[in-house]
């Protein structure tokens with residue numbers, strides 16, 4: 001499998017290139033907000049970009065889509081608009097790779113995680129040591145349920161987040177289960193919500209940047 005994490009501008013955004021080693025078919029995940037930087041990073045890998053996939057509709061993840069519509073061979077857009085939305089558990093074949101979509105609402109209504117082999121691209125659902133923002137207790141509960149769902153995956157599953165805001169650029173389910181203070185609270189929603197509400201104080205007290 002061809003796989004590359006790409007610094008794509010914005011608020012330490014990460015885009016991703018994933019491709020089939022054999023057929024050279026590839027996908028870009030969240031190639032925004034600087035699509036040209038993403039293309040620069042992709043060039044030289046000999047991958048034909050067949051798919052553009054967004055983890056959710058926030059501008060800093062989706063604003064690059066327009067750029068790819070103008071390419072001579074435009075890719076297929078997946079989860080990039082209402083009419084291209086995927087469903088929970090839906091799969092997509094890309095060369096010899098199987099891409100699986102896991103619906104993980106909470107940060108936004110349309111948030112998904114993308115599983116390719118043992119890698120999970122989590123967008124703004126899960127970061128290294130943190131989770132994505134929510135703006136009501138109801139959304140926090142929705143996110144809590146989504147996180148519970150992805151934390152049934154095997155411990156060795158790799159986590160590749162949408163922003164570089166943690167102590168390292170990627171992680172694993174096992175590491176996050178042990179170290180991420182939000183994930184440690186997945187047994188009790190009130191405790192999880194308390195941490196969301198008191199995050200800035202908690203961060204300062206625990207020296208988290």
Ligand SMILES: [Fe+2]
Nearest residue numbers: 056058107124
């Ligand atoms: Fe977001």
